[in-house]
Amino acid sequence: MNSPLWIVAAKEVLENIRDRRTVLTALLFGPLFGPVLFAGMLGFSVDRALDDDTSVLTLHAAGAGQAPNLSAFLTAQGIEIQPLETDLAGARAAVANGERERILFIPGGYAEAVRSGRIARVQLVADSSDQTGNRDTDRVRRALTAYGNRTGLLRLQARGVDPAILQPLAVDEIDISTPAGRSVLLLGMVSYFLLFAVLMGGFYLAIDTTAGERERHSLEPLLGLPVPRWQIVGGKILATWLFMMLSLIIALAAFAVSLQLVPFEELGMRSNFGFGVAVSIFLALTPFAVFAAGLLTLVASFTRSYREAQSYLTVVLLVPTVPIIFANFSGVRPDLLTMAVPSLSQHLLITQLLKAEPLSALQATISGVVTTGLGLVLIWLVARLYRRESILG
Amino acid sequence: MIEAHGLFKHFGSVRAVDGVSLRAADGCITGLLGPNGAGKSTTLRLLSSMLQPDQGSAVIDGIDLATDPMTARRTLGVLPHDAGLYPHLSGRENIAYFGKLCGLSRERVQARVAELIDDFALGEFADRPAKGYSQGQRTRIALARAIVHRPRNLLLDEPTAGLDVMATRGLREQVRQLRDTGRCVLLSSHVMQEVTNLCDHIVIIAQGRVVAAGSPDQIRSQAGQEDLEEAFVSIIGSTEGLE
Structure with missing residues (x-):
């Protein structure tokens, strides 16, 4: 603990804990951004999806008195009929000016047409440019179609015809996804937010310990001390790595809480985010933090000022997301090659953990070893950079 | 003792x-005087091993910087131009940080920092965060920090630049104290009056070359001028870049 490497790391940690901006970014915004956004967004959309099937929808209908069977069917589907006195033009106007969301217009000859077995026309007046209303309109349309189909079948049976004659082909879909597997469609973003938390945890430290130190003119006195430069560089990167790991722990804890708020069971899904999975994700991302600390520090070391470093590193933050986006579009599966790519391999491992799929020990090892190795190469490059005279700027 | 032998950069x-x-020499304040851009900072950086010379050698207490920089640095205290502190650490913590990095134990660091704060009368502001310091307070802490490991040789690059009159007086007093304990002090300046006031030995540098060296008396007789400032002017050829 008395080696210069530890002394430098301890000082950088102490100094950055006293810096409000670093603490807010590294330990609050970075790790909590994902979980909070996630719980909010997911909770909202799941609530709505659940709403659609269970809640009672009110439908204004003109001429409903002629169609008691239709009304009863719709009520059984959770669509409550509100009788309305209007003509078709009035119905159009009421929907156009936003007074009603949609109106079912049942014209005069309806009852007679049904009784004589002719096509009975009804009008559903709605505004398809109203995105939020479309879902409810679809629900009404589905219910009306279902009523029509049922009435048709009853008519065929009444005439002694097998209704199966109208259904020459039946398609049975067999879905092999598990409940946890289905939730990955929703949980897919978790790995991205965790990688983001790691990067944000070290963002300001990587700048402060390099470009910041040079800008404050404290770098030259530091480098003039009788201390090997690799130890100074190592201490700085160690401090950055520690903040990244701290940010990751906070993000994992926050996800554990925020995913509780999402009603996975009601969706036929399962959140596989227990303590064991959190520990496994932590272990999978530890090598990524080594890589990220090396990468951010290397880029920041090339810049001449704090501001310049900030703008470059903001771009660098996006780099690890590129393989993930690529993977999502091209449907990459875990194999030995993809496990050699930092960020992509961690994304795939985390996805497998969340899906409760068995991990390949070989793949996990390759991910850890290659990512750590590349991280050490980056750190070695930083140490080389700090041996050059031009580092003083 | 600090020696430069035919340095080129x-x-x-x-x-x-x-x-x-x-x-x-030891026990002596040596002033490196020259106009801006004369090569003072580069010379000091070559002597502090921040830069490698293209030719020539720098020797500190008989140790060649090129062959054993770590040992040489242990005997060197360096105050670069406009040296900065860590803003979120107090002055005391700033000094202690360098003490620990130089290998002093925790107890010895504390004792040494307390001693420096006492010797240089820094107690008034030493426990405040450095981000609130004036330029003078910053420089005085930076000088204390540069000598936390009791180096026998000191390199100070324009130590009084940007300081007001009182801060300059305080800093000069600090430098004299160091000389009186037998240390070798080499400082650069472009202020004639400062060199005249403070230095026992003067090296005048212009366009990367030494144009005169000696005690103030020797400089005066060498230039054939009674007034030291007139002597500088006649040696350098103009007052451009000097104060």
């Missing part, structure tokens, strides 16, 4: 240091 076509030899 060129940056592209700029001959920043073009054959500088000098010697700064």
Whole structure:
């Protein structure tokens, strides 16, 4: 603990804990951004999806008195009929000016047409440019179609015809996804937010310990001390790595809480985010933090000022997301090659953990070893950079 | 003792240091005087091993910087131009940080920092965060920090630049104290009056070369001028870049 490497790391940690901006970014915004956004967004959309099937929808209908069977069917589907006195033009106007969301217009000859077995026309007046209303309109349309189909079948049976004659082909879909597997469609973003938390945890430290130190003119006195430069560089990167790991722990804890708020069971899904999975994700991302600390520090070391470093590193933050986006579009599966790519391999491992799929020990090892190795190469490059005279700027 | 033997350092076509030899003795304040851009900072950086010379050698207490920089640095205290502190650490913590890095134990660091704060009368502000310091307070802490490991040799690059009158007086007093404990002090300046006031030995540098060296008396007789400032002017050829 008395080696210069530890002394430098301890000082950088102490100094950055006293810096409000670093603490807010590294330990609050970075790790909590994902979980909070996630719980909010997911909770909202799941609530709505659940709403659609269970809640009672009110439908204004003109001429409903002629169609008691239709009304009863719709009520059984959770669509409550509100009788309305209007003509078709009035119905159009009421929907156009936003007074009603949609109106079912049942014209005069309806009852007679049904009784004589002719096509009975009804009008559903709605505004398809109203995105939020479309879902409810679809629900009404589905219910009306279902009523029509049922009435048709009853008519065929009444005439002694097998209704199966109208259904020459039946398609049975067999879905092999598990409940946890289905939730990955929703949980897919978790790995991205965790990688983001790691990067944000070290963002300001990587700048402060390099470009910041040079800008404050404290770098030259530091480098003039009788201390090997690799130890100074190592201490700085160690401090950055520690903040990244701290940010990751906070993000994992926050996800554990925020995913509780999402009603996975009601969706036929399962959140596989227990303590064991959190520990496994932590272990999978530890090598990524080594890589990220090396990468951010290397880029920041090339810049001449704090501001310049900030703008470059903001771009660098996006780099690890590129393989993930690529993977999502091209449907990459875990194999030995993809496990050699930092960020992509961690994304795939985390996805497998969340899906409760068995991990390949070989793949996990390759991910850890290659990512750590590349991280050490980056750190070695930083140490080389700090041996050059031009580092003083 | 600090010695430079025929130092050359060129940056592209700029001959920043073009054959500088000098010697700064123990118990003596040696002033490196020259106009802006004369090569003072580059010379000091070559002597502090921040830069490698293209030619020539720098020797600290008989140790060649090129062969054993770590040992040489242990005997060197360096105050670069406009040295900065860590803003979120107090002055005391700033000094202690360098003490620990130089290998002092925790107890010895504390005792040494307390001693420096006492000797240089820094107690008034030493426990406040450094981000609120004036330029003078910052420089005085930075100088204390540079000598936390009791180096026998000191390199100070324009130590009084940007300081007001009182801060300058305080800093000069600090430098004299160091000289009186037998240390070798080499400081650079472009202020004639400062060198005249403070230094026992003067090295005048212009365009990367030493143009005169000696005690103030020797400089005066060498230039044939009674007034030291007139002597500087006649040696350098103009007052451009000097104060």
